[in-house]
Amino acid sequence: MDLKLSGKRVLVTGGNSGLGAAMVRAFAAEKARVAINYVVHPELTEQLVGQMRAGGSDVLALDADVTQADAVRAMFQTLDGAWGGVDVLVNNAGIDGPRAMAWETDALVWNRVLQINLTGAFLCAREALKRMVAQRSGVIINTSSVHELIAWSGYSAYTASKAGLSMLSKTLAQEAGVYGVRVLCIAPGAIRTPINADVWRDAAGQQDLISKIAIGRVGEPEDVAGMAVVLASEVAGYVTGTSVFIDGGMTDYPAFSHGG
Numbered sequence: 001m002d003l004k005l006s007g008k009r010v011l012v013t014g015g016n017s018g019l020g021a022a023m024v025r026a027f028a029a030e031k032a033r034v035a036i037n038y039v040v041h042p043e044l045t046e047q048l049v050g051q052m053r054a055g056g057s058d059v060l061a062l063d064a065d066v067t068q069a070d071a072v073r074a075m076f077q078t079l080d081g082a083w084g085g086v087d088v089l090v091n092n093a094g095i096d097g098p099r100a101m102a103w104e105t106d107a108l109v110w111n112r113v114l115q116i117n118l119t120g121a122f123l124c125a126r127e128a129l130k131r132m133v134a135q136r137s138g139v140i141i142n143t144s145s146v147h148e149l150i151a152w153s154g155y156s157a158y159t160a161s162k163a164g165l166s167m168l169s170k171t172l173a174q175e176a177g178v179y180g181v182r183v184l185c186i187a188p189g190a191i192r193t194p195i196n197a198d199v200w201r202d203a204a205g206q207q208d209l210i211s212k213i214a215i216g217r218v219g220e221p222e223d224v225a226g227m228a229v230v231l232a233s234e235v236a237g238y239v240t241g242t243s244v245f246i247d248g249g250m251t252d253y254p255a256f257s258h259g260g
């Protein structure tokens with residue numbers, strides 16, 4: 001199926017690692033133009049850009065901390081200069097923060113997680129929407145998590161940020177829908193990336209993860225990237241203001257396949 005993403009201008013935040021890098025590759029495979037936002041590991045970004053260009057893709061690397069409004073504004077202005085705007089924004093940048101009970105959590109840590117995961121997504125969405133509303137088209141995909149729904153002890157800032165992203169997406173979808181702009185969340189389950197490497201690299205940790213997944217395997221970044229590409233395309237032209245769970249059935253609560 002031709003997803004008709006050829007030539008589309010796509011920006012992926014945190015695009016040099018894990019899910020972001022997989023989405024960069026997946027959009028480029030559909031012949032979209034892809035801008036890779038990053039804030040650390042320029043060497044990983046250069047490597048990815050090199051691979052993409054060698055494959056004939058039109059890619060840009062854009063250094064910006066998504067929590068900084070000025071840096072985000074400048075990043076979109078660079079995109080305006082290079083490609084005349086943006087068609088698809090994937091807000092992917094995120095951290096989970098150190099595991100700690102709320103009563104042991106420093107407010108600075110809480111704020112940092114909220115700033116990156118929620119405020120960063122808002123700042124990027126705001127710049128994207130200025131352009132998308134004016135051009136009467138565009139798609140914003142926010143990366144929430146199964147933890148927009150499932151509580152996660154030790155990660156109150158993370159779960160709050162992801163639940164916040166869900167409602168931010170619904171509200172932006174309501175605001176921008178009549179202007180031809182769709183806004184939605186992808187909500188991944190446990191996907192093998194650096195963010196949870198300490199869990200899946202450990203045999204007991206991996207087994208525990210698998211016991212929480214109905215189809216019995218940890219996800220791969222490509223499981224998420226393929227769905228993101230479809231959701232950004234006109235195939236999903238009637239999908240907005242919702243979260244699409246890509247979780248192998250984690251939200252099907254497989255612990256209830258026994259007992260209860």
Ligand code: NAI
Nearest residue numbers: 014017018019039065066092093094145188190191193195
């Ligand atoms: P990752 O750690 O490989 O990637 C996170 C990316 O965000 C990195 O490129 C990092 O540099 C970037 N980033 C962090 N702070 C930033 C900032 N201030 N400005 C710009 N970029 C920044 O982890 P992963 O798994 O690829 O995470 C991507 C997103 O997916 C995150 O939002 C995460 O919460 C979400 N997610 C991941 C799941 C998983 O199981 N791997 C499941 C559900 C959601």
Ligand code: BGC
Nearest residue numbers: 096145147189190191195196
């Ligand atoms: C977290 C991962 C975790 C997954 C399932 C994601 O939001 O970033 O570390 O493995 O949820 O719990």
